[in-house]
Amino acid sequence: MAYLALYRVWRPQTFNEVVGQQQTVTALQNAIREDRLTHAYIFSGPRGTGKTSIAKIVAKAVNCEHPVDAEPCNQCSACTDINNGNFMDVIEIDAASNRGIDEIRDLRERVRVMPAQGKKKVYIIDEVHMLTTEAFNALLKTLEEPPDSVLFILATTEPQKIPSTIISRCQRFNFKRLSSGQIIDRLRDASNSFGITMDDDALILIARRANGGMRDALGMLDQVYSFKESDISKEDVLEVLGLVDDNFVADIFDAVLGKDPETLIDKINLSISQGKESAQLVRECSLYLRDLLLGKLIGSKAEFLMVSEANRERLMQQTQQADKEQILQLLRMTMDLGEKLRFSEGQRFLLEITFLEMIAVFSEGENKPAVSAGSRKKESATIREKQDKIDARDILWNRILAGVKEKKVPTHALLSQGKLLGTKGDTMYIGYTKGYKFHKERMEEKANREILDQVIKEIFNREMEIQFLFLDEKKTNDIVVQKAIEYFGKENIEIND
């Protein structure tokens, strides 16, 4: 049997089969029943929520030879041809493609031609916001003088990009994200139809990650099936989709909120050693923080994307340990990290340093001076942010120093005159000002270097090459120092002592 993607097999073929979108479905069905469809509609909403599916159902309903109560029969030749994409009077145009734009150009002449095969010509223009200005103008002209036998359905995920002149000539339906419950029910039906049982936890996990899009949910189910065709557990889903368990992410944020750098670094190392992608871990963390923020603002009734029922209480406890601004700041740091990871070789270090910086967001609050006047608030927030970053680097540097001190006090004395600049790939840069030439040269000796190597290995669970540099003003142009600046931001690197 030829393989058909699940989302195609499970495309609703009648209004009755559509999940959710109740207002839209009812309005359209009534209009068809009473023969008062207008000539142009806009279907706007997130992807995978039924826009194309409902457009096709409308196209069938108006062309069907034996419609029953405004439902297509899906049996007659019109219905089957539309289902197979062979019906001459249902024209699908992808506005994102060049061909689509050509097709719009000669739309004005074409729409005058009477339907060849059916009762009504239906133009379904997908991603309509992608049209060029020229194509929008051509479309507008057509909408201004619409022939009776033509129906336009314009689908878009970004309605704000459509000119208001077009919008005002259409009736608009806003498609909504589907609820987790709606998606779970559909996923269960789909898996039952294949005789595959799925644990509730597995279904819930997929539904949550789909964020209201049925197409993505079915796509994920497909991926899992291609890997395993028998009983599917939550662990299977986590593994196939490369997701990180919400328990694990909860542990990470327990360590952040509890200001526990050892556990934090351990967790990150564990995740990396298990072969999880850094980018994926970061995505999961931002989902978690999004849930944390929602929990803080709305309470346990919020719709969580990441956190499962079992961990809800734990999440609510964590919301007690952070204020709204702090959670927002963590979220910003995480998203920022996601961006940086795309361009960085030093992924692991970047990951570690950012999470350590997160701890600083909470440590700093302890001796924060009270701010009285509202006008001073902004100023103090700026200072605070800068402070956080410096604290984070200090946390790491202090750990390294403490580790070295434990092994050999004289080595510590030499190292402590230096400064941690940053890393590039697997190289860590430590800088000394000119006055500490002696210290730098001693640190470069094998015996001292080895002690530092050992400590770094203990902290990061891997080897790094250490380079010692001189710092002075001219060095700002040094390529290596530039790299360090890229990691920490200019304001946080002190080139002069």
Ligand SMILES: Nc1ncnc2c1ncn2[C@@H]1O[C@H](COP(=O)(O)OP(=O)(O)O)[C@@H](O)[C@H]1O
């Ligand atoms: N409201 C819905 N009810 C049932 N299935 C849906 C719904 N929305 C999307 N789907 C599923 O997702 C697939 C893609 O939906 P589609 O209608 O193309 O979404 P859109 O055009 O909004 O991106 C469908 O084939 C179907 O399997």
Ligand SMILES: [Mg+2]
């Ligand atoms: Mg679509």
Ligand SMILES: [Zn+2]
């Ligand atoms: Zn029919």
